[in-house]
Amino acid sequence: MSISVRVAGPADRETCIRLLIAQLVEHTLPADPAGIAGGVDLAFAPHSPAWLLLAELDGVPVGIVLANQIVSVEKCGYTLWVEELYVVPEARRRRVATAFLDYIAAEGRRRGVRAVELEVAPTQTAAFALYRRRGFRNVHRQRMTWDL
Secondary structure (H helix, E strand, O other), X not given: OOEEEEEOOHXXXXXXXXXXXXXXXXXXXXXXXXXXXXXXXXXXXXOOOEEEEEEEEOOEEEEEEEEXXXXXXXXXXXXXXXXXXXXXXXXXXXXXXXXXXXXXXXXXXXXXXEEEEOOOOOOOHHHHHHXXXXXXXXXXXXXXXXXX
């Protein structure tokens, strides 16, 4: 079993869209294919702050990360906000998410990222366990959104 993580490129567009749709559907969230495609295209745009990563298990895409590097005065530098981290069900518990986190940590340090932030649904107990093992801690805030 060989796990690799790499930066996704425009040739991976349909794979990225498919994986992101699968994640949203699994979490019973709206999964508008055109909107997701537009988001993927923005991630590929020149000078995008997005990190779009694919994980492959023996050469087969099994996971995706979409994250955005942002400036944070609280962290005194860059923070990476992980918007999406998804591994297909049949590849879970095979260290794919760990490989993503290893890649993010190494590349983040190389780019001067000071912290990684994400959110986890309360029902995702395996994700909580993984993140806590890696040193993530709870931030006692309420996330809000304002659709424009």
